[in-house]
Amino acid sequence: xxxxxxxxxxxxxxxxxxxxxxxxxxxxxxxxxxxxxxxxxxxxxxxxxxxxxxxxxxxxxxxxxxxxxxxxxxxxxxxxxxxxxxxxxxxxxxxxxxxxxxxxxxxxxxxxxxxxxxxxxxxxxxxxxxxxxxxxxxxxxxxxxxxxxxxxxxxxxxxxxxxxxxxxxxxxxx
Numbered sequence: 001x002x003x004x005x006x007x008x009x010x011x012x013x014x015x016x017x018x019x020x021x022x023x024x025x026x027x028x029x030x031x032x033x034x035x036x037x038x039x040x041x042x043x044x045x046x047x048x049x050x051x052x053x054x055x056x057x058x059x060x061x062x063x064x065x066x067x068x069x070x071x072x073x074x075x076x077x078x079x080x081x082x083x084x085x086x087x088x089x090x091x092x093x094x095x096x097x098x099x100x101x102x103x104x105x106x107x108x109x110x111x112x113x114x115x116x117x118x119x120x121x122x123x124x125x126x127x128x129x130x131x132x133x134x135x136x137x138x139x140x141x142x143x144x145x146x147x148x149x150x151x152x153x154x155x156x157x158x159x160x161x162x163x164x165x166x167x168x169x170x171x172x173x174x
Contacts, residue, residue, distance in 0.1 A: 008079050011070045022062040029054040048108035059097035085142040092138045096131040103128050
């Protein structure tokens, strides 16, 4: 039972690190991007290149996470399912970062005098919207599996077996 808990703890810590570092930093960048797009900031110089740099850094950090590095026994279906969901979240997270980067690049080009038709901008905006919705769905799905794993661990053992750590869930980082 102890080894079962060890790989689960390792996987959950990996997910927590992703949620706290990458997702939170992404959300901060996203909030800055949204703030830059408000009408009242129309005359303010936008930091498109700064947003792009932040998004690339966040994406790169997330891409260095390797859930396959956590050896999970074939009989631990719950942990395997969580790992698959986490891997999917990482892929979708990269896609949402890419969509934001593309949109920021287009806006930077436009700010520097390029003629970007509204329809083209709208396409990039819709890609961002779809990618973000997909990411929210996958994070929520992963959170449900994560919560089930935490509940299972608490049912079997006390929290002390998880080092007294309270694990983050997607609902707590919204």
